[in-house]
Amino acid sequence: MVRSPSPRSLLLVGSFALLVALTVGGALSTSAAVTAHMEASTSVEAQVAGIEPADGGAVTVRLRVENPTEADMRFDAAWLPVSDGEEVVASTAGRSIDPVAVPAGETVTFGIRATGEDVSTERLHAAAEADRLSADGRLTGTIVDRTVNVDVTDDRAAAGGSDGTTESDDTSGTDGADGGDDA
């Protein structure tokens, strides 16, 4: 013979089932929000802010790096070819650059010097002034004690000109790279 459960047991089990359902639902929602937040706060972005003529048959590639993570970053190398259309006309002289610090939660704009490759200075500077040059590559550095590579993208054509950045700039430095931070 099957005994029917008492009202107290039913109430107990029912209320516990409600607690389980609410907790699981809340946790799923929280987990989705945490994942979205983490995705946004761990994506370091480096974008080309501009390419300007520089002395000695070179151009200065101005990069804007946003560090939304909770750890300071430091870049000390760059691989950055500069193209005029399909043709590579300049690149960073070497992978090493003067170290650039990007503090946690901040955006820093700095310049990297790229020297011309098999192209006259006049043509390189004319292309830079005509805003025809683009740069795509990557920065290499460290965050905490780990090596990281950050892709550099050039969205200026899509954005249609000025990016409206308000960060202070620092292009001091010589011999292959200029760097600085506005911390």
Added chain:
Amino acid sequence: MRNETLGRERLVCNIHVDRRTAFLIRSGAVGLLVGVVVGLATFMAGHEDLMPAGDHRIALAAVALAGVYAHLLTNGLRESVAAAGVAFVVGAAVCIGAWLWPVYALGYSGAVAELVGAPRLRDAVVDVLTIQLLVFGGGYLAAVTFEGVTE
């Protein structure tokens, strides 16, 4: 006939099993369910700004309530203690898993996973050792004490 029924006990749904098995199934099932609630609620309490209600006290209340249920859903103190023990272990595993799940879900691997995951693992362990131990333990002990006083 009497000897046959002495070692047996009705569990649920009219299924008869021996006392030891009934003890293990009931304490294990209650501990597992309560542990899931404890772990998930502890995880939510650690993310106050991202949880739906936006108030970690609601999650803390769920953790404490789970402690009460660990006692109410079992028969006797022995079964209750076993269920609470299982719930604590399951809750710790669920909480740590929930903290680390986004690292897996976002596909981080190698150094990045270690970089992002290590602080989350540390926070999860801290939550287990503070929220779960104190609030869940407090809720459970309150239920046991209340029953002991009012019996």
